[in-house]
């Protein structure tokens with residue numbers, strides 16, 4: 001009897017379906033803005049699958065998939081075609097789905113990922129193809145008979161759907177989650193999808209198999225479905241990794257099957273044996289001509305491709321920011337744009353100093369506002385120019401760093417400029433030594449212990465004394481001047 005392996009390597013590939021943000025559907029003029037609309041109100045003979053109607057390709061959807069392909073370093077194929085994927089299910093109005101089988105729009109790309117504490121890795125993208133979404137089924141129970149039944153809402157039917165298939169390049173559930181995070185980030189940067197898994201416009205199926213470490217040949221793969229969050233994808237893969245390892249270690253044979261993730265029970269359950277491509281009886285869609293993409297079209301899309309997260313992050317690192325700062329500031333395109341605008345508006349100083357000052361403010365007060373209000377950064381009343389003005393006022397000593405935080409808060413609430421808030425609230429920094437000297441003397445008189453500590457050589461006692469004046473002036477006193485005044489008052493007698 002051959003020895004049973006106990007040390008396995010995990011092999012994971014992901015298939016992501018993501019809805020595009022086009023205004024109309026993939027093959028008809030129906031609006032895709034059906035969220036909250038009454039069922040079956042965003043429909044027409046085409047997306048209802050009536051006989052005799054003809055689909056028309058949505059050009060914007062093709063531009064979006066080309067942009068996705070470019071962002072993922074794919075080859076954009078000049079000739080692709082649509083195919084019918086046949087299967088009977090009540091959510092499929094025509095009895096087939098228009099998809100792409102052997103000639104997708106994009107193929108052969110990659111995406112770099114980096115799990116914290118590990119080296120970056122490049123995950124291959126096999127293909128990106130175009131298809132149409134299905135109708136939505138709503139499962140109900142009859143209150144009288146207790147029988148189950150389903151309702152069909154066709155509003156979603158025909159919404160452009162892009163499928164992004166990875167190579168089986170991931171080796172851990174953590175890598176799979178990181179791949180999804182980075183893929184979502186790219187899709188949002190280029191603005192082709194909201195890519196929100198909880199809302200169902202970004203869906204993921206996973207393929208996972210195990211093989212004895214060192215073996216080149218893949219093991220039997222299992223497809224997992226029904227995962228509705230990044231956490232669910234991670235947990236389902238962890239569960240499946242353990243289940244398969246236990247079975248293989250016990251000398252059992254795995255079967256190729258589809259399993260569903262049951263969130264409440266934290267486990268996968270067998271759904272059906274895996275279907276094969278030939279079960280779908282794919283054939284070329286006779287109602288659509290092949291898709292020929294001119295290089296002029298591809299170049300026009302490339303010209304609109306924004307700078308991607310990896311590039312933005314690298315730029316921030318070049319400015320001297322830390323890895324953490326660069327990752328956080330380049331998290332979303334809006335955030336990176338806001339930061340860059342603040343930095344650009346801080347003229348006159350050292351570029352590295354401006355980069356650091358802007359980073360401190362955006363990572364501090366600005367993100368605090370975003371997190372507490374739950375609003376988008378572009379809704380912040382403190383525009384990049386206004387924030388830069390406030391930062392400049394701190395640099396010039398018009399307002400102290402401490403008071404500037406409360407100025408920022410007022411600016412965010414009122415939409416006023418820093419200069420107006422400082423003037424209205426009397427927050428201008430106190431830099432007059434006569435005005436401060438009286439306060440310094442009063443504080444010295446009232447704090448004998450700290451004064452004695454200071455004279456006994458405890459230098460830190462002066463910080464306590466400065467703090468007293470700061471409290472009295474609500475943070476408006478010039479700290480450097482206070483330091484001088486205290487040193488002067490305490491040493492000369």
Ligand SMILES: [Zn+2]
Nearest residue numbers: 028030044047
């Ligand atoms: Zn329609």
